[in-house]
Amino acid sequence: MTRQWRWKRGLLRKFTLTKYFLVLITVGLVITLRYISDDTKLHLPTRPTTRQRAMTNWFEINGPYLPIGPVSPQTTSLQIRRSDSSPQTSPLQIRRLDTSSSSSSSSSSSSSQIKSRKRTINHSLNSITTTRKNFLIHKNGNICSFLESNPYDPEIMKHFILYPKLDCSHNIPSIVDLKNDSLVVNLSKTNKIISNIDHCKYAALKLSSKNDSTLQSLRWSRRFLSHPIKLKPNDEHILVECYFNSTPVARTYRSRIIAKPAIKKQSAINFKRRKLKNKIWSERSSVIMIGIDGMSRQSLIRSLPKTRKFLINELKAKELLKLNKVGENTYPNLIPLLSGLHASEFERIWSPNEYLDKVENIFLWHRYQTKGYRTLVGFDDPDDAFYSGKRGWKRPTFDYSTRPLVLKIKEDNLRLKKMGDNSYHCLGDDPELEVLLDYVAQMTLTFNNSKTEDENNKPYFVYNFFTKLTHFDPNKASMGDEIYLNFFKTLKDNNVLNRTLVIFFGDHGARVGDIRNTFSGMIEANTPFMLFMFPHWFEIKYPEAMRNFHTNQNRLTTFFDIHETLKELTEDSETNTGTGNIYRNKTLIQSRGNSLFHEVPKNRTCKDADIPMEHCNCKKYSHNVMNSTHIGTQLVNALLFLITNKTREHRKICELLSLKYVTSIRSVRGEIEVKMPENVVYLVTIVTKPGSAIFDAFLEYDLATRTPFLRGTIRRMDVYKWRSQCVKPLDIKPFCVCV
Helix, strand or coil: HHHHHHHHHHHHHHHHHCCCCCCHHHHHHHHHHHHHHHHHHCEEEEEEEECCCCCCCCCCEEEECCCCCCCCCCCCCCCCEEEECCCCCCCCCCCCCCCCCCCCCCCCCHHHHHHHHHHHHHHHCCEEEEEEECCCEEECCCCCCCCCCCCCCCCHCEEEEECCCCCCCCCCCCCEECCEEEEEEEEEHHHHHCCCEEEEEEEEEEEEECCCCEECCCCCCCEEECCCCCCECCCEEEEEEEECEEEEEEEEECHHHHHHHHHHHHHHHHHHHHHHHHHCCHCCEEEEEEEEECHHHHHHHHHHHHHHHHHCCCCEEEEECCCCCCCCCCCHHHHHHHCCCCCHHHHCCCCCCCCHHHHHHHHHHHHCCCCCCEEEEEECCCCCCCCCCCCCCCCCCCCCEEEEHHHHHHHCCCCCCCCCHHHHEEEEEEEEEHHHHHHHHHHHHEEEEECCCCCHHCEEEEEEEECCCCCCCHHHHHHHHHHHHHHHHHHCCHHHHEEEEEEEEEEECCCCCCCCCCCHHHHCCCEEEEEEECCHHHHHHHHHHHHHHHHCCCCCCCCCHHHHHHHCCCCCCCCCCCCCCCCCCCCCCCCCCCCCCCCCCCCHHHHCCCHHHHHHHEEECCCCCCCCCHHHHHHHHHHHHHHCCCCHHCCCCCCCCCEEEEEEEEEEEECCCEECCEEEEEEEEEECCCCCEEEEEEEECCCCCCCCEEEEEEEEEECHHHHHCCCCCCHHHCCECCC
């Protein structure tokens, strides 16, 4: 009996364990099937290549993470590590993806995930306030929740460098000075040159009649050394070479603003025509616009602290706090500023293989020129946005230009023989930035304080844009902090600001590099800086206009608004309403461009302002990696397919890129257009190999068709200029890593 009972008890125990085991398997299968039915079984619209099948499983962890090592085609699971760009995340903290409960563990059940996703969809349905053809607009209330970033964010400060003042003192000196229209050799500097100097001679730099990208042949003056040589009346930009045994050992660049009789006559005619229509024309201000490439508002605070402090405290500058860029790089932001059109609209009336003369009358400086203003237009980079991949101008109509000077500087190899990198920004022992700003200062002194003609007859419009110092590294703006500061001090000391509106601005934030690859850097990229300095009498005469301007400092604004503001300053007549309104009464309309002298609607959205979704700063981003295996895989594979497809026809010279690792996948909320209310937009950032190229893009996931599609453009965020020289088309360069 004892042996038989023991046998039965053992059999019963085995049956019980088997039953429990089967129950557990069944429960697991049910949960898995429910999870799969919700958001898996999703496939790319195109068949992925072997290299693209790199991701299958995701860890549910907080923040953007990177693989520990390369992901090979045979890898079946994705290894992930933390990225520096994870905001507000402890390096070792791992939390559940469901943000509704911060105390939950990362191993929450699939049923709670399904409920969370349903709540998200219901919230999306409730947040739809506007319906348009093919799109639905998601809004969080009626006011733009403009993203702000801390200029001193710790992740930013890891990559920030405060450079010392640009020092050119160790370079081959500029030994010739310009005094009273004569060139004088500064003999005290000649001992800094190793070689002795036999003689010097100069040549005037002038554009050829062919176009503005070639110079006339140089016509050298007679030799001089111990005695000054007087310049000819039409000599504006000057190159001086000093020789030893017929070999140039020093070069000096000098510029001056000269009187041009033909321009003086035409300006006077235009001015009188305007004066007849507007009797208070004498109070119209001159305009100076000084722009810096790649400078966000936060970067201005970090890199130009002395200049910014002086402008705000001493010159009472008014800063736009919510200025949003409308394009990715310089060109699509400057075109709206200067023409009032999107770059795509601009290219409907002009092609890059045409000269810009065709559309010259659309630019702000031409408008001011026709109102009697003298115009100065300058770019420090000869391959600026209006020339890179474009023809530039054939015969520019602006009155003064730095173009001849910067073309000659580009081909000067003597200035690069000492001090390495800094010499690129030096002309002898003079900072190039200082030389170009001095040309602007001369413009203000010549036409602001001259006693030779009626002072009211000499307004001017200056547009100068500086690229070279900050294009590849916005931190290097700090090298020019004292130079900019001294320039603005000169304007103040010479009472230029009494009759001049000065605008100091950037075109966008950092687009590439370590700062851009942080979360705060992504926000900064959309927020260029802009400061306005008005004449002291302006606010007294136009109190309502300035009240509106003060209000608009904290409203969503764009370069379209700046264009309308500057355009309004040239309008023909003023309506005296008794309220101090600046010009004719203007009805408030939610157009994309609103003069800042009229109140911008408080509930303005990116759609109202015509800001593309990928640049709109009225969005909110999740802190978490998306918790869906298949959706995440599809998003990355779709982005990788689009990237490699760009270089399909250049495969012999461009590498076939594959996934190295995933930086982050963030869901995006806020003011976003989606085709269906249940769709979700994600910002996907990946690194590819070879070459470690970094890309990001917004992809909308269509839950109905279970497919992702691109929203906007794909952006490359590492410096690639020298790694894509093998391919010529500008639209292909960002996607090419040369073989």
